Amino acid sequence: MRLVLQDLRKSFGEKKVLADVNFQFEKGKIYGLLGRNGAGKTTLFNCLGGEIQADNGTMKLVNESTSRDLEMDDVGYVYSLPMLPEFLTGYEFVRFFIEVNGDVIEGQGNDMDGLFDMIHMSHEDRHKLIKHYSHGMKNKVQMLLFLLIKPTVILLDEPLTSFDVVVASEMKQLLRDMKKDHILIFSTHILQLATDLCDELIILNHGSLTSISPEILTQPDFEEQIIKLLRNENELGMGEENADAGNL
Known part of the structure; x- marks a missing residue:
């Protein structure tokens, strides 16, 4: 399965944000999406x-x-700031989610504790009100929902930036386990995290997407090269005359 974007454009008034985006994402990979603010x-x-x-x-x-x-329905969006009902416990919310989405979730709600074990959440925490959850715990619950409904495409907006070392390691392993069944696109500002977790890195710059050549990642100064690419439109070859996605 592939997600194919062709000639995708989006402007807000006079500001062109996406300009003829052309790209193909494959199931079984984690894509790291890099780009400057804005x-x-x-x-x-x-x-x-x-x-x-x-x-x-x-x-x-x-x-x-x-x-x-x-x-x-094909897309799951893991927000950087999780939006969950804080008046429920994690256990209550997941059980409610399974009941509401029973038409697409088959047989996975019979072992609620097994689900929380999978995301490494303690028995005490799963029965706490969500309003008392840390950012990392809320993101774990978000990820659990997508494990249940299995959307083809999962978008992850800076999901690991506020985790402690242990939780971040658990979440990275969870994403690696999930990728065989999904197209995962991971937006981050942390270059080291992207290179550690992702199978392929892409840059969004001047409205277009471009793959970073694997050869760049093997070079000692790869961080400096990627930063240079983010700064310099000409290095990316992404002017109006060459808007199609290619390899650097």
Whole structure:
């Protein structure tokens, strides 16, 4: 399964944020999305998640025999600031979520404790009110929801930046375990995290997406090279004459 973006554009007034985005994401990979503040990462995620409508272009899920438009139900969005009902315990909320989505969740609600064990949440914590959860605990619950409903595409907006070392390690392993069944796109400002976790790095700069060549990542000064690419449009080859995504 592939997520294929073709000629995707989005502007806000006179400001062009996405300019002829062309890219293919494959299931079984974690993609690290890099870009400076204001580059359009959130706009891209919002278009993919159906929260805003692109001005132009297509977003399709393609496999060997079929091609169809990406739909909201195909996408799970892990927000940097989790939005969960704080008046419920984690256990109550997940049980409620399973009941409401029973048509797409089959047989996974019979072992609630097993689900929380999978995300390494203690018995005490799973029965606390969500308002008492740390940021990391809330993000764990978000991830558990997507393990249950299994959306084809999962967008992760800076999900690991506020975790302690142990929780971050647990979450990274969880993402590695999930990737075989999903297309994972991971937005982060932390270059070391992206290189450690992701199978492929892409840059969003001047409205277009471009893959970073694997050869760059093997060089001692790869961090400096990537920073240079983020600073310099010409290095990316992403002017209007070459808006298609390619390899650096």
